[in-house]
Amino acid sequence: AQSVTQPDIHITVSEGASLELRCNYSYGATPYLFWYVQSPGQGLQLLLKYFSGDTLVQGIKGFEAEFKRSQSSFNLRKPSVHWSDAAEYFCAVGEPRGGNKLTFGTGTQLKVEL
Amino acid sequence: EPEVTQTPSHQVTQMGQEVILRCVPISNHLYFYWYRQILGQKVEFLVSFYNNEISEKSEIFDDQFSVERPDGSNFTLKIRSTKLEDSAMYFCASSAGLAGGYEQYFGPGTRLTVT
Numbered sequence: 001a002q003s004v005t006q007p008d009i010h011i012t013v014s015e016g017a018s019l020e021l022r023c024n025y026s027y028g029a030t031p032y033l034f035w036y037v038q039s040p041g042q043g044l045q046l047l048l049k050y051f052s053g054d055t056l057v058q059g060i061k062g063f064e065a066e067f068k069r070s071q072s073s074f075n076l077r078k079p080s081v082h083w084s085d086a087a088e089y090f091c092a093v094g095e096p097r098g099g100n101k102l103t104f105g106t107g108t109q110l111k112v113e114l
Numbered sequence: 115e116p117e118v119t120q121t122p123s124h125q126v127t128q129m130g131q132e133v134i135l136r137c138v139p140i141s142n143h144l145y146f147y148w149y150r151q152i153l154g155q156k157v158e159f160l161v162s163f164y165n166n167e168i169s170e171k172s173e174i175f176d177d178q179f180s181v182e183r184p185d186g187s188n189f190t191l192k193i194r195s196t197k198l199e200d201s202a203m204y205f206c207a208s209s210a211g212l213a214g215g216y217e218q219y220f221g222p223g224t225r226l227t228v229t
Contacts, residue, residue, distance in 0.1 A: 032216060032217075034217065034218075036220070042222060043118075043205060043220045043221055043222040043223050044157070044205065044207075044220040045220070046217055046218075046219060046220075049217045051216070090156075090157065092157075094216070094218075096216070097216070098144070098145050098164065098209070098211040098212065098216055099145045099162040099163075099164045099169040099170060099211075100162075100216060101147070101159040101162060101170055101172070102147075102149075102157075102159060102218060103159065104156050104157040104158075105156065106155075106156045107156065
């Protein structure tokens with residue numbers, strides 16, 4: 001069964017500092033991997049996705065993520081955090097097919113200090 | 115930019131009542147999903163729907179739940195007899211599939227409160 005671990009429940013960074021949110025997954029083959037962001041009272045917005053190919057993927061809002069098969073990781077990064085990035089971030093894994101269910105991690109709550 | 119919409123944004127119901135949550139997926143998407151998020155917990159998959167039938171469902175999706183695509187635009191989740199533990203945020207999602215991509219786009223959610 002597929003699973004996702006986000007080891008950091010809360011992270012606080014200063015505005016302008018770099019950010020890395022960790023995600024480890026368990027899946028038998030090459031999965032589809034996603035990062036979503038959820039602001040308070042909002043739905044889930046897709047930040048980026050990995051299906052295949054280049055292991056460094058770019059997303060919206062200046063985020064990027066790197067797929068490392070050997071470590072079963074898909075960490076999210078941003079070089080310089082803005083106060084508006086404060087939100088909850090979810091990593092998700094899915095099977096590489098249509099109608100694939102997504103399995104989410106427990107999320108990482110990001111706080112940005114001004 | 116096309117988006118998934120959901121109504122209502124908040125639904126309060128009494129235990130044992132039936133509720134219908136409504137979603138309008140992105141036009142021309144082929145796959146539709148429902149997820150739920152109990153307060154403070156992770157987002158959980160409920161069901162996926164393709165070609166007018168359920169393609170996958172979780173253990174949570176028991177006989178009390180049903181989904182329907184009554185017309186060309188709406189996708190609904192019905193809970194026949196609500197329980198207190200059904201209180202959660204329910205998210206609808208859709209994906210294009212095939213050449214359009216398998217990433218899922220989520221709606222803003224319906225907060226269901228069962229009293």
